[in-house]
Amino acid sequence: METIVFGLLNGVSYGLLLFMLSSGLTLIFSMMGVLNFAHASFYMLGAYFAFTITGSTSFWIALFIAPVLVGLVGALVERYGLRKVHANGHVAELLFTFGLAYLIEEVVKIVYGKTAVDYRVPDLLNFAAFEIYGATFPAYRIFVIFIAIAMLVGLWFLLKRTRAGLIIQAALTHPHMVGHLGHNVPFIFMTVFGIGCALAGLAGLMAGNIFVTDPAMAVQMGPIVFVVVVVGGIGSLEGAFLASLLIGLLQNFAVGINASFAEIFAFTGLSPTSEVGDITISSLAPVLPFLLLVLMLIFRPQGLMGEQEL
């Protein structure tokens, strides 16, 4: 019972963090067709900007300013980098963002140093929200859950229920038509890219103090974001949401299960001391998302909610 409750709580809070991070990536891909390898780098920038702003003012000011700053950086990258590269096709874009990820990491190392910075949870939220089975659940994580849900609702509303959202969607499929109607299509693209990056920045701001804010955080988060986006279906916001929760729950439940292969496959006569029988489910937890990625690509290449095949 404890395992289930803990698994649910942690799975949902971790899953929602993943969603915050991957929603920007999937948004950019669905709107612009750009697979942004530097996405996790914007996540890192969000954490570092938040650290700087928190140091000179407060976390609450950082909460609004840091994502906007990251969004502006993203918009500048689109305006002066991606837009020029775009003419040379998708491979060029891919390579551009790939290089950008390294560039951002090195710049962060030069500015903030190679080691972790001391970015903390704000005092106002640094308490235990409730206690369950002897373990407490921090208030800050509940805050993260709320922000993530607010973000999901806000994003969905913007895209599906507002005029701006309609224009954005139209600009993707019929850019020339939208342009002829008098809308500034390049500006729309720049805005979308900026918003996507700002969302990653927001995720960095929320996660940087739960985990560690260091120059390696982008590289470590990068792969899992792509797993979320591919499993959810590239370009699908709903899919990314489901996939994030799925991966969050999967990983957290797996850690809680002590059973080894020998116990599960006892009927096959697997010995508990053998190489394979010795492996426990909990030790497999970090691999599971990638296993899911491979299985998904084999059996359902379009992902959970994706419309197009890769």
Next chain:
Amino acid sequence: MNFRKTAILAAATSVIAIGAASADTIKMAFIDPLSGPFGPSGEAAYTSFQLAAEHINANGGVNGDMIEVTGYDNKVNPKESLVQLQKAIDDGARYILQGNGSSVAAALIEAVNKHNARNPGEEILFFNYAAVTPAFTNELCSFWHFRFDAHADMKMAGITDWIAERDDIKSVYLIGQDYVFGQAVAAAAESQLAEKRPDIEIVGNELHPLGKVKDFTPYIQKIISSGADAVITGNWGADMQLLMKAAAESGSDVPYLTFYGGSKGAVSSLGEAGIGLLYQVSEVTTNLEASDEQYALIEEYKERFPDYDYYYHRAWNAMDMFVAAAEAAGSADPIPVAKALEGLTIEHAYGSATMRAEDHQIQQPLYISVVSDDVKYGVDNIDLGWKLVDAGTISMESAEQPTTCEMERPE
């Protein structure tokens, strides 16, 4: 005009300086993580070795030669370490300093053995200041390898001695990193507890991937629901810090007995919650009684490197032993130095340390300390620091462990 005079003067002094520097440079290569999740662990040791070398050079060097410590970033990757080792050798280094990661140390020992067998006359020595898998001074022991830190079985002996006295501890949870070192810690804990306190139940024995886990909350919750009275962990670097972060968030209130609770950020992650809960076993802590000279050194280190704390006292031990050996041998060449190091005893700021000749394992007292707010020196730039627990001193004799080493020595 003035400027020109200065320029001439500078040119003149530099000529003199070149003349004076005809003494040789002893190159030491520091091969450890200097970036990434374990970067702080490497950086803190690197700065310690550099400061130690600076002091030695300021005091006239080693037989008149100057020591130069250069950093090579290996990202805790054994493969990358071998590349860096080759680079270091090509740069003229004859001494290798490494400590973070037994996986790396194992690869380096093998590579150094091979290099020395193939290049007689160009031998290199490996000074291991922190990779504590017992095998390196047992079945894998090598003449070219010296360990300046107590190994896992020795540290575990300290922890289990302490547990043996605590009747209120009836169950223990083991958690560690899934590689050769973490496995060695778990094995040592199991066998030593079975011997010293057979009534203690081991309610969990968990290994997690090295440097990959971001959120330790599920692991902590397992510890809480297991009802363990104490946790033993060999985690270091980011894995130690994140484990403590999750423990603080989840309100876990059992003692954590660690090898590396002194990893940067672990104490500040727990904050006040760590008082009386986070323990570490180490060769010293800055709050032990020491001379004013040592206090001045601790303060100098903090002033020079405000991001870190004086933690790697063993870096000074290693350097002091090297100097003593090189002076006794009258040479800074690896073979004479290695022979002089065998059985060498030095007096350092907190007592004495001996390099056991049979297996090149340093022998020294160990101390168990706990996080406290009543200390001279805090860590992580907060007021909390390490305080020796009652009966926390483990004498050199009780920390000493037998060895199975059968060393092959050069002629």
